[in-house]
Amino acid sequence: MRSARVIADHRAPDRPAIRIARGDALTLGERDVDWPQFVWAVQTDGLGGWAPASLFDAQRGPATALADYDTLELDADAGQLLHLREERSQWWWARDARGREGWIPARALELLD
Structure with missing residues (x-):
């Protein structure tokens, strides 16, 4: 497992995270301006979140998730020091010293050997 030091504060957006399961039907909207590899994905219950566009079988409109993903x-x-598990679209899934987990942008991290 890799480690990293946080070099810029990161705060999660003030909206609930969504969990996407492989095979879920979603509706894809616009691409993110700062992170163009991400698309706004809306679940059938109306909740939405940013997810990597490569996760879906379409670029826009109705789509099916090809893999699980949590926003x-x-x-x-x-x-802070973090333990890194997985990198996807320039974001890392990380765990802090308290055991909390989630995505953090690679540009906010300094990777350690």
Whole structure:
């Protein structure tokens, strides 16, 4: 498992995270301006979140998820040490010292050997 130091504070957006399961039907909207590899994905219950476009079988409109994904982001402060599990679309799934987990952008991290 890789480790990283947080070099820029990161705060999760003020909206509930969504969990997407392989095979879920969603509706895809616009691409994110800052992260163009992400698309706004809306579940059948109306909840939405940003997810990697590569996760779906379409680029826009009705789509099916090709893999599981959780949009949960991790709040982190500069100087914190994190354990990294997986990188996807320039974001890392990370765990902090308290055991909290979520995504954090790679640009907010310094990877450690």
